[in-house]
Amino acid sequence: MLKLLPILFFAAVNITQISIFEIEGIFSSGHINAIERYFDENKFDEDELFIIQYNANDVSEESVMQLNDILESVTIPKAIWVGPNKTEVNSELLMSFDYVGLSPGTLVTNMSNDTNKNLLNSNSCLINTCTQTTQQSDSTILISGEEGIYEGYMIVGSIGAFIENLGMENISSNIDTSIGVVNFDINSSAIQEIKFIKPSIAERFYISISNPLFTYMFFGLGFALIGLELFAIGPGIMAFIGALLISFSSMTFNEFGLNYYGLFIFLISFLTYIKILSRGYFGFLGIGSFLILHSSCLVMFNNYELKINQFLMFGCSIMLAFFYFIAIPTVIRSRLTTDTSAMSSLSGKKAQVVEVLNEQQVLVKLGLKQIVVNKNKDRSLKEMQDVILSEEDGKLSI
Numbered sequence: 001m002l003k004l005l006p007i008l009f010f011a012a013v014n015i016t017q018i019s020i021f022e023i024e025g026i027f028s029s030g031h032i033n034a035i036e037r038y039f040d041e042n043k044f045d046e047d048e049l050f051i052i053q054y055n056a057n058d059v060s061e062e063s064v065m066q067l068n069d070i071l072e073s074v075t076i077p078k079a080i081w082v083g084p085n086k087t088e089v090n091s092e093l094l095m096s097f098d099y100v101g102l103s104p105g106t107l108v109t110n111m112s113n114d115t116n117k118n119l120l121n122s123n124s125c126l127i128n129t130c131t132q133t134t135q136q137s138d139s140t141i142l143i144s145g146e147e148g149i150y151e152g153y154m155i156v157g158s159i160g161a162f163i164e165n166l167g168m169e170n171i172s173s174n175i176d177t178s179i180g181v182v183n184f185d186i187n188s189s190a191i192q193e194i195k196f197i198k199p200s201i202a203e204r205f206y207i208s209i210s211n212p213l214f215t216y217m218f219f220g221l222g223f224a225l226i227g228l229e230l231f232a233i234g235p236g237i238m239a240f241i242g243a244l245l246i247s248f249s250s251m252t253f254n255e256f257g258l259n260y261y262g263l264f265i266f267l268i269s270f271l272t273y274i275k276i277l278s279r280g281y282f283g284f285l286g287i288g289s290f291l292i293l294h295s296s297c298l299v300m301f302n303n304y305e306l307k308i309n310q311f312l313m314f315g316c317s318i319m320l321a322f323f324y325f326i327a328i329p330t331v332i333r334s335r336l337t338t339d340t341s342a343m344s345s346l347s348g349k350k351a352q353v354v355e356v357l358n359e360q361q362v363l364v365k366l367g368l369k370q371i372v373v374n375k376n377k378d379r380s381l382k383e384m385q386d387v388i389l390s391e392e393d394g395k396l397s398i
Contacts, residue, residue, distance in 0.1 A: 039070065
């Protein structure tokens with residue numbers, strides 16, 4: 001059953017331009033900056049309809065408050081359609097819009113029992129499924145009613161249907177009585193422009209790394225590249241890229257409430273990673289370092305404002321551990337044992353035994369460096385023993 005608000009005493013606004021901005025991924029300051037920039041760079045008349053397609057999978061509460069402040073300063077008609085995915089949205093955000101559309105499956109949270117402060121009418125639970133929360137003053141509504149126009153909101157499965165119904169039906173504003181009814185035909189030549197607003201490349205990158213999985217991964221990979229640069233002879237490109245990854249990923253720390261004690265634990269893991277690189281092989285130290293690495297992740301995100309998928313976060317730790325403790329040390333060891341030009345320059349040098357790794361390999365110290373060299377399996381060596389390096393088939397041995 002459809003319910004239309006009475007349209008008496010409301011003026012009609014003839015819409016000639018429609019602007020659509022999609023909020024997807026993590027609703028963060030990246031979206032806020034894009035919306036602010038759009039309003040700052042454009043002058044608006046009341047004949048423009050500004051629509052937000054809300055499809056966020058998580059949200060920062062501060063971003064919701066900032067968006068509400070922006071919308072309050074704008075006098076043009078504002079609409080929101082939540083979808084197409086089954087999205088969770090706070091009713092306080094919906095209250096800032098003149099026209100509201102919800103896709104089936106939407107979960108509206110923080111609904112006040114005070115009908116004067118409730119965007120949805122008092123009979124909404126007769127149409128949709130309502131669930132009482134632990135706080136008796138709040139409730140959650142699952143949009144499960146059939147598509148149609150109800151008092152205060154619309155249920156439609158696509159943003160196209162939402163816009164079309166706004167123009168065809170006499171639906172008055174929920175908030176500003178000076179706006180009243182929007183009047184347009186989406187197929188009419190009177191609509192001069194339908195504009196899809198997109199964030200800049202930098203803003204999209206920030207939105208992407210706002211996901212805690214990418215934040216953790218980029219932050220860890222940045223330190224891994226810096227560690228590799230410390231043991232690899234090169235122009236410093238890896239260290240530069242690593243510094244960029246650390247800088248970009250750390251931009252989101254303050255916005256979502258990272259626990260900085262976890263960073264201290266992460267640095268301990270990084271120091272053990274450096275130790276493993278200096279030894280040139282993976283052992284029990286690497287297993288302990290992995291546990292420290294993942295514990296740093298648990299501490300860093302224990303009070304995070306966003307939802308954390310612990311299973312995916314553990315998988316991300318395994319991926320980082322593979323680069324930290326297996327892949328990069330293997331590359332360094334291979335470089336030290338296969339670079340013929342480097343081995344020729346070290347032939348005849350005096351070194352000191354640090355540790356006997358196995359019957360055929362020994363870790364020796366040469367100046368400030370520690371490298372793995374081959375040895376005759378019948379030769380007996382002791383720690384701190386001085387040896388002379390030689391080259392055999394492009395490989396160092398003693």
